[in-house]
Amino acid sequence: MSTAAPTSPWAARTARFGRARAAMAAAGIEVALCSIGADLPWLSGYTAMPLERPTVLVLPADGDATLVVPRLEAPRVEAGGELFGLRPWLDGEDAVGIVAELVGRRRRLVISDRAFAGLLVDLQSALPSAVFGRASAIFGPLRAVKDEQETAALRAAGAAADRVAEALLAGEIPLIGRSEIDVSRELAARLVAEGHRRANFAIVGSGPNSASPHHEPGERRIGRGEAVVCDFGGTFHLPGDAGYCSDTTRTVVTGEPPDGFSEMYAVLQAAQAAACAVVGAGISCEQVDGVGRRMISEAGYGEHFLHRIGHGIGIEEHEDPYLVAGNTEALAVGNAFSVEPGIYLDGRMGARIEDILVLGADEPIACNSSDHSLHVVDA
DSSP states (O other): OOOSOOOOHHHHHHHHHHHHHHHHHHHTOOEEEEOTTTHHHHHHSOOOOOOSSOOEEEEESSSOEEEEEEGGGGGGSOOOTTTEEEEEEOBTBOHHHHHHHHHTTOOEEEEOTTSOHHHHHHHHHHOTTOEEEETHHHHHHHHTSOOHHHHHHHHHHHHHHHHHHHHHHTTOSOOTTSBHHHHHHHHHHHHHHTTEEEEEEEEEEEGGGGGSTTOOOOSOBOOTTOEEEEEEEEEEOOTTSOOEEOOEEEEEESSSOOTTHHHHHHHHHHHHHHHHHHOOTTOBHHHHHHHHHHHHHHTTOGGGOOSOSEEEOSSSSSEEEEEOTTOOOBOOTTOEEEEOOEEEETTTEEEEOBEEEEEOSSSEEESOOSOOSOEEOOO
């Protein structure tokens, strides 16, 4: 990865508009409609609120872009300069009609995957001859390759999350006797204190709940001699960026580990390290998954590894590329993704280790560096 200073936000956005239009033209797409979701902030720097009032960036492959936005939200939009014009609309106006007028006679459209279904249905009525597809077909591959600005934001987000993880591993966050939800709230608060705009999630699974990968923290009180899986992340902003995500998982034990846990954790640690080591340009997503999965299976825990080994990350917590069996897509320089194998013995105990990597020109860049070894937290 280049050591040059990150490009300015406007230079990055200009480049993204150019890449988007080129990809649209190559695919025969005449207009992209970017609503709620990550495509809009990736292009414009503006994140639409998920309101019933439509916000849509109308991006023709061959014409001027216009951001159709509720008038009360318009003050939040940074001026688009030459990239896009602004069309605020007032309550009582027909926002869908405005979008349809901007689309005009163009027929081949894509719309953000996370746009409200109601907006799509209304647009289909207003544009009966249009053919709609998923915007992810255009923007997914583009957003999967991070530029220098995005890489800097991901590294800053990861470093901030690491400071929370280090406090957890050092026993600075009390666990024994506290409820899972109380610890979850502290993890979230610490993410914000370390510079995140907001915490997106803070999973805390203790004892038998550690075997549930996406456990919802509850009132269960953490006891001694238990595994505690803590998976947390948030959205971090550097000046001028759209906000990029952190995501890390560390597992600790509260005193003497449960029977068999240390051996299980050693397998997990080795599998995570091996999967990280194989990462490189040209390596397929499923190869990374396969390396970690084989090690876990050969140790006898194969049926207890319940999920893919990783997911892409950026403006969204989960985005392309997905490191899973069956995905033969090759990793490319600029891809950012998690490597997070887990072992879950239902009703007993579980563990997961997760780091974010960005694939640099020479080697992977680790966005997380907190210790992977098993920590006993007697607090």
